[in-house]
């Protein structure tokens with residue numbers, strides 16, 4: 001089946017007594033144990049509703065198995081701590097989601113895990129690999145500049161050396177990118193974003209081979225960050241429209257990226273689907289669509305970022321991303337607020353940079369909102 005059909009039919013449970021067409025919500029936390037071995041328990045990550053969603057996601061990502069978590073950070077921390085022990089070395093890119101950056105800075109140090117942060121390019125990432133490197137951790141495309149990292153080039157080196165490559169693919173969603181196809185071992189999603197898609201659900205997922213998932217599951221039972229049945233059901237419901245939503249959002253984003261690039265009040269647009277984006281060719285080679293996140297920089301003399309955001313009527317200033325509604329934020333005062341001016345400058349996060357999560361609204365309404373906020 002194609003992805004649009006898998007979104008609807010993959011993994012769903014047809015309950016035999018009623019033959020209702022939606023998966024029932026199995027709220028039980030206790031299951032009869034007589035004559036069975038695969039006893040479900042929510043924190044064992046094996047209840048019917050957890051398994052239904054995981055089957056759908058594994059089919060969409062093209063992996064054997066997966067695990068569902070109560071947040072994206074639960075997925076990231078559990079995956080990393082299931083792989084790593086004191087003395088191991090990890091290479092990470094420096095353009096990292098803020099929560100992941102904090103995890104590395106605070107918890108890795110405490111656990112004696114050694115790490116190197118390098119710029120998000122295959123060459124520099126591979127150059128940082130040592131004999132002690134156990135894991136390479138990436139995000140593609142990155143936040144907020146949408147840099148695509150050449151996944152295949154990295155796994156061609158890490159794979160044969162037995163180094164596990166992990167990719168946070170949240171910004172792409174399984175519709176636009178399947179890292180497993182590029183040899184990536186573990187794909188992670190903050191399900192709070194595109195998978196859930198309605199800004200009302202917090203969850204995460206990790207997708208990988210059956211062997212790796214077994215290893216992660218054993219650690220996950222100890223950390224305990226599983227997802228409850230009702231939220232699994234809501235996520236399954238959301239995933240039915242994932243293909244529709246993300247396709248529409250990506251189309252809108254490409255149109256808006258072109259529109260902004262041509263606008264006199266905008267000095268720079270970062271969208272991997274634009275030929276002007278520094279990693280456009282990498283994105284084109286490993287993504288089937290370019291996603292619905294874009295960033296743009298306002299012209300220094302013509303308009304103030306705060307005024308611009310205040311004047312928007314339809315596009316809402318909000319944190320988080322990936323919902324059906326368009327939202328916008330200034331990374332300098334939100335996700336990157338705790339960095340020094342120098343660090344922000346090095347990461348090209350200026351006060352004039354805005355990150356735009358494009359929704360499924362009519363693209364003309366979005367353009368019009370931008371125009372009226374620009375006063376043009």
Ligand SMILES: *Cc1c(COP(=O)(O)O)cnc(C)c1O
Pocket residue numbers: 071072073074097099139143168170171190191192193202203204
């Ligand atoms: C939001 C996000 C996370 C963290 O997910 P939570 O569900 O908030 O825990 C991780 N990575 C990326 C790229 C994100 O956007």
